[in-house]
Amino acid sequence: MRTVYVNGQYVPENEATISIFDRSFLFADGVYEVTSVLDGKLIDFNGHMTRLARSLSELGFTYVPDIDELLAVHRELVKRNNVTEGLVYLQVSRGSAGDRDFAINKDTPATLVLFTQSKSLIKSALAERGQKILTYPDVRWRRSDIKTVQLLYASLLKTEAAAKGADDAWMVLDGYITEGSSNNAYIVTKDNVIVTRQLSNDILHGITRKAVLKCADELQLKVEERLFTVDEVLNAKEAFSTSASAFVCPVAEVDGTKIGDGKPGPIAKRLREIYIEANRAAAI
Structure with missing residues (x-):
């Protein structure tokens, strides 16, 4: 106990x-x-x-x-x-x-x-196969930057996504992805540019997000913090999410469409590796 x-x-x-x-x-x-x-x-x-x-x-x-x-x-x-x-x-x-x-x-x-x-964090079957994501309207209270216990909508979405055979939900506001039910969302363009929504009241200011973007900079990967659409996701080379409990978790499919070849991409996999390595060394 x-x-x-x-x-x-x-x-x-x-x-x-x-x-x-x-x-x-x-x-x-x-x-x-x-x-x-x-x-x-x-x-x-x-x-x-x-x-x-x-x-x-x-x-x-x-x-x-x-x-x-x-x-x-x-x-x-x-x-x-x-x-x-x-x-x-x-x-x-x-x-x-x-x-x-x-x-x-x-x-x-x-x-x-x-x-x-x-909980096992390093060994993750989900990270190894890649997440299946469904998109839903983002109708939450518009102060998503505050980490409150108002999690009912996220819970409902995650439950509905699971019932439909998916692993998680990404939310859409005015045609643009905001974030996942409990994570920040990213795509990698065909030019190997990492794209994630800029910080605002519309998304949680992820601690893992900040650390992963630092890792991307150290790997000399280009990052754009901007709005991106569902269509951009469906045509992306890779996609992934970040959170404290799942670190960097690749996305293999969104709304039934494979992202890239439908497997975890090399950039997401490398970011996961370097994030774990760096933060393991800095843990207190």
Whole structure:
């Protein structure tokens, strides 16, 4: 049984509780981060904590994360649960003011929850065969840059895609790809240019995205941060996604059309290799 962390206490997972009036439960009023673990160490921890602080600030939370304290909690959970490869999930909600109320009481103490998940990250059957993707309209709240727990639409899309034999969904806004259900989206043109949507309120500012673009620069690959259409995807040489839990994951098919030869492409595969190598070495 896992040990989890709830508001300053390490407890068995079956004893972990929060109030039924917690605003994350009633209003999805919370933010989260997921940090990968390789060899028992944390991948890009500081990047995730920087984004956590931004999300909290954008939503007007009074809670200010103590990064050193959170690092200690992450490490303790990894140790207690013997996680060598997997994830640490962190969630901050605005807490419970004692009863359901739309109005936000900024004096309410935040609720802080963390838990681990053991998971194989390096060896991925999905990365080896390439994802099958379906596209759907992007009808989310237009502050996708804030990593909130408002994940119902993404969950519905991922579930529907799976029911249709696909692995994930990419969303489309005004004719252009925004991002995947839980990842950033990319194509590689026939001229070997990596294209991904520019940062804005329309996509999550991915920590893995930032690291992978740095890897691309080190490989002297050309990158364009711009809008791209579904047609561009279907005619691309390669496609892939990035996320903290899947790293670089190639795409083999979109809306029933093979991308390239329908197999993971060399650029995506090389980016995955160099990302894992670089971040494994920098893990803390």
